[in-house]
Amino acid sequence: MSFNVIGKPVQRGDAAAKVTGRALYTRDMKMPGMLYAKILRAEIAHGYVKSYDISEAEKLPGVVKIVLPKDVKANPWPSAGHPYSLNPAHQDIADRQILNEKIRLFGDEIGAVVAKDELTAEKAVKLIKVAYEALPFVLDAEEAMKEGAPILHGDETNILRHTDIKHGKEELSTAFSKCDYILEQEFDVTPVQHAHLENHIAYAYVDPEDRLTIVTSTQIAHIVRRVVAHALNLPFGKVRVIQPYIGGGFGNKQDVVIEPMAAMLSLACNGRPVMVDLTREEVFYGSRTRHGIRFKFKTGVSKDGRLLAKSMVSIGNNGAYASHGHSIVAKGGTNFSRTYPAELATEWNGYTVYTNTATAGAMRGYGIPQVNFAVECHMDDLADDIGMDPIEFKQKNVMKLGFVDPVSGIEIKSCGLPECIEKGKAYIDWDNKRKEYLNQKGDKRKGVGFALFSYATAVWPFSMELAGARLTMNQDGSLQLTVGAAEIGQGSDTVFAQMAAEVMGVPFSMVNVVRGTDTDIHPYDPGAYASRQTYVAGQAVRQAAESVRDQVCARAAKKYDIDVKDVEIRDAKIYRVSAGRLLCTLEQLAMESFYEKDESSTIASEKSANVKSNALAFGVCVTEVEVDVKTGKVNILKICNIHDSGTIINPILASGQVEGGMSMSCGLALSEGLKYDPKTGQMLTDNLLDYKLPTVLDTPHFDVDFVEPYDVTGPFGNKALGEPPAVPPAAAIRNAIKHATGVRVFATPMNPQSLFEAFREAGLN
C-alpha cells in the first residue's frame, strides 16, 4: 500500500496550543456565579455513618449547600465507560450511589459541600463531624473470597463474577498426564495508578433551556451523557457533555467518576455551575486503579518444548465497587487462551473480587499488562526448566497467521510477530548476550530479557463497535472534520486528519479538526478505549471522506462531461486520469459547489460505522539490564519495543505512544505499587512522593521499532497501538533480571527492597 499523507510524521495539530499554553483545559473555564464543591470522605474502610453534625460547617460564611446521602435522589448507576448493551445480562453492574451511607473503602464519598470557593468548601468539610459504625474490612482478594470474610455488597459473597473457560481436545487432567514436564507457579501483580497529569475535574450547570450541561475531562463524553442521564433519571437529550482539552486519562477517565456528583450538586444549587476538582490524593484512592491480579499457573510441555496443557487461575482485586466489573480479568483470560495455544487442553478460571480498597477500573492495557507479565515470566521459566532458549520456546508455541481465536472466533489476518522477534534478537544481540552473561559473579550483573504479546483491537465481538465522523468542505477545498472519537493527548485528531487528507487527496494542512467532544455537535462515538479509535473511528472517517471525495468527483465529471471513474484528486487538484490532464483545482470546484447559482450544494458527509471485525496487534520487548545484587537496584541499559500495529499512520505519534507505554510498564516493573495500612485500610501511597512513579532520572532511553504488515480489516491496514506498548516491558525486565542473577521474581514491583530480599533469600548478598 502506498500512501501520501498516512505514514508521514506530520506535526500534531495541537502542538502549538499545548506548548504555548493556549489550549484550554476544564480548569481554565470560568462561568459567572461558579461554585466549588469538596467531598466529605469516610475515615474508615468499612461500615456505616451513624450520624452527621453539620452545625459548625453550616455557619461558615460562603457555604452554599451541604449535601448528605439522604438528600440525594438518584438511581444506582454503573460507572464503567463501556458501550451500552440492550441485553440486561451484558449491562454493567449499577452499584454506585453518588453519596453512600454504607462505606466500602477508606475515602468513600459520604457527603459534599458546595461553597463560593474551594478553600471555604474544604474548611466546611473539615468542620463536619461524623460518627461511624465500623465493620471488619478485607484488603486482599483471595482473603475476601474465603468463608467468613467481611462482605461488601449484599450478604452472600465478594465474588463479583467467576468464569471458567475450557477448550482443547482433551480433559485437562488427561492432558497433563501426557506431559513430560509440568510447572506450577504463582505471580502477583500489585495494583498501580494511572497518574495522569490532569486530575479528574468536571463542572455542571443547567443551561437556560433546562438542559444539564457537564464540562469534563473525560475519554467518553457520549457515555458520560448516558450514565448521568441514567443516574439522575433524565432523558438523554436533556444532558449535554463537553470535553475540552484533556491532560491524560490512561483509562481512568474511561469511567464516570465525578460527573454525576457535579451534576447532582448543580441541580441541588438551582442549576448554578458547580465544579468538582479532585486532589491528587483523591484521584489515588477515590478514582480508579489498575487491578492487582494474582495468577496461578499449571503448565505442561513435551520434552521437545511443545505446549500440551495449561491452566490459569486469576484472582482480580476489584476494590470496593464494580466499575468495569469482570471484563478486565476476563480480557486477560481470553489473552491467555489465545497467545500460546496448548495442543491438548486449556482451562482458565477467573475471579473478580470486591475488597475494601480503591476501586480498580480500566487502565491502559486493560488487564493485559498483568497477565502478560505473569505468562511471559512463566513461559520463560518453563523454557529454562526444559533447557530451551526462551525465545525459541515462545516462537515455537505462539499463535501463527491464520489462527482462529477460540473465544472470539476472530481469524488472524496479519501477523508481524516473527519479524518483530527477529528484529528484537538482532537489536539486543540475543544469542551472544545469552551466552556471555552466564555464570556472572560480582555485585553488578547483566542480563537480557524478552517478552512478546498479542493484543486485540477494539471490543468486537464481545461488545458493539460504532463510530461517527462528519466531514464538510470549505470554499477553498479545505475540510472540517468532526469525529466523536476522543483526543485525549494521544494524537487521534491528527491521525484522523491524516486519514481524511489521504482519502481526499489533499495535504494534511487542509483538514481542520473540530476539537474536543461536544455531544451536541460531535457524532456519536463511545470514546477513547480499547485501542479502538484509529481502527473503528478510522473506518467512519474513511467512509465520510470517500463520500465527500465521490461528491467532488461526480461534480467534476458532470462539469467536464467525463466518466466519474476518470476523475482523480491529487494534491488538491482535480485530474482527468486517462488524459493525464489537470481539470481544475479543488478550490475552484469547491467555490462552484457553494456559489454556482443554479447548482449550488455544499459538500458534506456524515457516516456512522458499525465495525464488525477485529485484528490482533503484536510485538516484543527486549532489554538488557544491570542488576546490583547488593542493593537490589536495576539499571536498564537498553530496551526496545518492536510493534506490529499494521500500518503506522504517523511515526512520530506512534513512537510517542510506544515510549509512554514503555515508561508505564517500567514503572509497573520496578517501582510503582499501591500500599494500604493493614490496620485502618487507608491507602499509604496516595501522593506522588510516596508513590514511586518513575521520574525522568529513572527513565532509560527507549528504542522503538515497527514492522508494518497490512491488515485487511483495518481502514488503512492499521491495528491497535495505543495500549500495547504498556504490555511487554515488565516481563522482559523480570526475565533479564533472572538472566543476570538466576533469581526468579514472582511479584511486582521489583524495587530495591523486594529484590534485596529475593537476592538475600537466594544467598546472593
Place this chain on the structure above:
Amino acid sequence: MSFNVIGKPVQRGDAAAKVTGRALYTRDMKMPGMLYAKILRAEIAHGYVKSYDISEAEKLPGVVKIVLPKDVKANPWPSAGHPYSLNPAHQDIADRQILNEKIRLFGDEIGAVVAKDELTAEKAVKLIKVAYEALPFVLDAEEAMKEGAPILHGDETNILRHTDIKHGKEELSTAFSKCDYILEQEFDVTPVQHAHLENHIAYAYVDPEDRLTIVTSTQIAHIVRRVVAHALNLPFGKVRVIQPYIGGGFGNKQDVVIEPMAAMLSLACNGRPVMVDLTREEVFYGSRTRHGIRFKFKTGVSKDGRLLAKSMVSIGNNGAYASHGHSIVAKGGTNFSRTYPAELATEWNGYTVYTNTATAGAMRGYGIPQVNFAVECHMDDLADDIGMDPIEFKQKNVMKLGFVDPVSGIEIKSCGLPECIEKGKAYIDWDNKRKEYLNQKGDKRKGVGFALFSYATAVWPFSMELAGARLTMNQDGSLQLTVGAAEIGQGSDTVFAQMAAEVMGVPFSMVNVVRGTDTDIHPYDPGAYASRQTYVAGQAVRQAAESVRDQVCARAAKKYDIDVKDVEIRDAKIYRVSAGRLLCTLEQLAMESFYEKDESSTIASEKSANVKSNALAFGVCVTEVEVDVKTGKVNILKICNIHDSGTIINPILASGQVEGGMSMSCGLALSEGLKYDPKTGQMLTDNLLDYKLPTVLDTPHFDVDFVEPYDVTGPFGNKALGEPPAVPPAAAIRNAIKHATGVRVFATPMNPQSLFEAFREAGLN
C-alpha cells in the same frame, strides 16, 4: 393543511436565557490577554490626511499598537452581506479599505489604537494629531449627480449605478396621451438608523493552529468568513467565524462593518485577541443607515380609475461607500413595476449615488419601506383626485393571483391580499369613518388611512439561495438541530425546531437547537436577510427531518417486517397505520439504533437546499389618527397590520415580528431622521437623545392579524414575514393625516415641526 406543532404559539427556546441574563453576547466573552481597539476617525467630511503625529499617543502607558493606513496590507473588499456570485459582473463593489487615506465622510476610519483597555485606547486616539487637506463635500444625492459636484470615488461621477426599466404594451409618452388624468408628485424619505440594542462588536484572534477566529455580532457569519478571507488574503478555511447571541441587527449586521478591522488588528498584534466595540455614536455615523430616497412620479389613469401609465424616478443616497450598492434602490424599482401593474406602460429609472454622508446599507425592508411610502401616498392622492375611494382604487389596480412578475418572471401562487383588505376595512370601520371625518373643524381632527404592500421572499432569481441543516437523533428520540441560518432575535431557531418537530412527529420540546453560528460547525447558509430563512432554510430543515424520519421508519419497517409506507410517527411513538397499532416508542427505536450490537447506526441527516422559487407576501395597514393642527402632533388611535405570509409557523413570534416592524415604520413616519450639519458634514443626530426613536410612551397599541393562504412553494406553505411589517404603516399614517386635515405631506418624518409648517402653509393654524 393541518399541522401539530407548526402554527402553535410555543415559547421561544431562548426566552429564559434572555430574561435571566444567562444568554452570553459577544461583550460577555473574555479571553486571556485580550486587547481593546479604538478607531481614529476623520473630522472632515471629504479630503485627505496630510500627516499624523502619533508621538504623544505612543508614549501613553498601555498602548500596544498604533496602526495607520500605510501599515495595512489588505485587498479592497466589498462589505455587503450578499450571497456571492461567481460572475464578476454580479459581484459587490470592493471599495472598502480597513483604514483610509482618502476621507469620504465625517467619521471615516483613518487609524486605530490597540491598548490593554478601552479607556487607554480612547485616550491615545485623542492624543493623535491629524493634519487634513479638506475638499468640498456634498450631502444631497441629487446635488451629487450634478455636473461639478465633488466626486467621492474615481474622478467621473458619483452615480454608482443607474438602471432604466421599461415594460408595457406601448411607449410611455403614447400611454400618457391616452390617460384621462395624470398626477406628478415627488416624495422624500429621509434616512433613518436601525438602532439595534447591541452595537457592532467583534473580536478576533489567531488560534493555536494558526486559524484566524472572529467572534462577532453578525447576521451573516458565513459571509463574514468570505469577506475577511478576501480582505486579508487568507484561504477561506483559515478563517473561522462564531456568532454568539446577538442583540439585534435589522440589516445593519448584514454588512461586514468591523470584522476586517478586528482581524487586521489581531494580526498586527501577533494574533492576540483584539476587541472592537463601537459606541452608539460610531454605529450611527460609522456603520450603515437606511437609504434616503427621493421619488418622482408621473402616473396616468382613466376616468373610471384604471391605471394606464406610470413612471418613477428614484434617487437613492448611498452615502460614502457602496455597501449593498444599487440593489436596495433596485428592489424598490421591481416592487414599483409589480405591485400596481399599469395597463399600457411602466418605466422606472433608478439612481444610486455616492455622497459624503453615512453609508447606507441593508435595513429591514431593503428599500421597500421607502418606495411603499411614496407609492401608497401617491396612489391615495390619485384616487382622491379622481374622486374614488383609495381602497377601491388600489384594489382595482393591484396585482392579482396568477400575476407573473415582469422582472423576476415569478408567478404569484398565493394571494391573501383581498382578504387582508376586507379585514382591514372592517377593523377600522372604513366606510363609516371615511364619511364621518369629512369636513372637520377645530384643533384636533381625526382621519383614517390605508396602505397595502407586496414583498418578495428571499432573493431568488436575482441571486442564489442555499441553506443547510443537520439533524441528529439522540438515544431518547430527541433531536439536535444545527442550522446555518442565523438566530438574530427574531426567533428563527424556535421556528426551525417547530418545523423539525412537525416532520418528525415529536413534540417541540424534543428538538434542541445548537445555538449561534460557528462556521466550523453550522452548515453553510449565508444568513439572516431578505426574510428568507423560514422559506429557504425551512426547506433544508424539512429535507433533513424527512430524511431522519424516513430512516426511523425504515428501521421500524425492518424490525416489524412491514411495509415502510405503513409506518408513521406520532407524538414520539411509532404506529402501524393499517392496523392502527402502536409498534414501539421512538425512544425504543432510537436506543436500538445506538445500541443494537449487530445493526447499530446512529440516525442523522445533513441537507443543503438550493431553493429556486420565490413567493410574494402581502398585507395592509389601517390606522386611525388624531392630528393636533395647532402643534403638529399626531396621535395614533388605532393601527393594525394584517399580513398574508402564508402559513404562520408560530403566532406569538409572528405577532412580535409584526409589532416590531410596525414600531419601526411609525418611527420612520413620525419622528426619526438623520440630519447633517451643512457646514461640516458632521451627523447631528448620532445619539439616542437627538435621534428621535419612539419610546414606549410614543408607541400606540399595535393590532395584528393574519390571513393564511397556503403557498405551495414554501416548505410549509409559508412566505416572508420578517421585513414586511415595517413596510405599510408609514403610508397609512400619512394618508390618515391627509384624511384628517386635507393636507398632503411629501416627506418623512411627519414630526410636529414639519406638520406645523405644512399646516401653516395650508392655513390651518
